[in-house]
Amino acid sequence: MENNTEITPEQKWEQATLANNFIFYKVMRHHPDACQHLLEMLLNIKIEKMSIANEEVIDVDHDAKSIRLDVYVKAENRVFDIEIQIANTRELPERARFYSSAIDLDTLTKGKSFRDLPESHIIFICMENIFENNLPVYTFENICIEDGLTKLNDRSYKHFFIAPTCAKMIEDKEVRSFFEFLISNKVQTGYTSDLSKYVADAKRNTQWRLQYMTVETLERYAYENGLEQGIATGAQQKAVETAKKMLYDEISPEKVSLYSGLTLNQVLELQKEIEARPVTAN
Numbered sequence: 001m002e003n004n005t006e007i008t009p010e011q012k013w014e015q016a017t018l019a020n021n022f023i024f025y026k027v028m029r030h031h032p033d034a035c036q037h038l039l040e041m042l043l044n045i046k047i048e049k050m051s052i053a054n055e056e057v058i059d060v061d062h063d064a065k066s067i068r069l070d071v072y073v074k075a076e077n078r079v080f081d082i083e084i085q086i087a088n089t090r091e092l093p094e095r096a097r098f099y100s101s102a103i104d105l106d107t108l109t110k111g112k113s114f115r116d117l118p119e120s121h122i123i124f125i126c127m128e129n130i131f132e133n134n135l136p137v138y139t140f141e142n143i144c145i146e147d148g149l150t151k152l153n154d155r156s157y158k159h160f161f162i163a164p165t166c167a168k169m170i171e172d173k174e175v176r177s178f179f180e181f182l183i184s185n186k187v188q189t190g191y192t193s194d195l196s197k198y199v200a201d202a203k204r205n206t207q208w209r210l211q212y213m214t215v216e217t218l219e220r221y222a223y224e225n226g227l228e229q230g231i232a233t234g235a236q237q238k239a240v241e242t243a244k245k246m247l248y249d250e251i252s253p254e255k256v257s258l259y260s261g262l263t264l265n266q267v268l269e270l271q272k273e274i275e276a277r278p279v280t281a282n
Helices: 009-015 021-030 032-043 092-107 163-169 173-184 190-204 206-225 233-248 253-260 264-276
Strands: 050-052 056-059 066-069 071-075 078-085 119-126 137-140 156-162
Touching: 009 206, 021 032, 021 071, 021 078, 021 190, 021 206, 032 050, 032 071, 032 078, 032 119, 032 156, 032 173, 032 190, 078 092, 092 119, 092 156, 156 163, 163 173, 173 190, 190 206, 206 233, 206 253, 233 253, 233 264, 253 264
Parallel strands: 078 119, 119 156
Antiparallel strands: 050 071, 056 066, 071 078, 137 156
């Protein structure tokens, strides 16, 4: 007999660890010291001062694809985007390229020189090996094809950390323990002990739980109804209803737009409607 049992959003929330995108964002966003320590560990750098933006949505152009940066960090003359990648979507290299370009467009304001572009780091923490070689870390920068030595020195870097391999092969004990915690929740250091506490605190937050349930429901609906390819006429009303629920939960219009498939202008119009009339009890 075929087993049609499917894990519910509630079960997913109960089982969620730091490897969950939503939990990872909440922990890093609300504990910048933990985020700073992670960056310093992974990239072997020192950060004197940094700030974490709210979930960053960058609109490159009115007709262009928007991007959502889960943990977007600005530090001195450097910017970082850190993301957890649960599955190999076969498009991460291209996504890293697009993210880097979009960040450049977002940071280079009118009147500035190209030399004012900050050093950029796109960091993907992958729960699966997306490359054929058995390396724990893959760091890419632009290098001359002809001699294989001359660097372009455009200060744009893309980092792929393969969590299962890092947990086995990384020599630095603290870094290795982070990836072991990411995979198995095994606490071995003071840092992973703090992360474990932050994850537990996040899962006790009822507002975040509601946000997660709303997003999970909308993502499932999007998958089942093919919203990625455009909202069909019959699904439009359902998308509007779901978007309104997210707005009532004070989820940002940019995020509602990204998950519902509605345009940002449509979401903003819905927000105006909601603000124009009182909310009545059912």
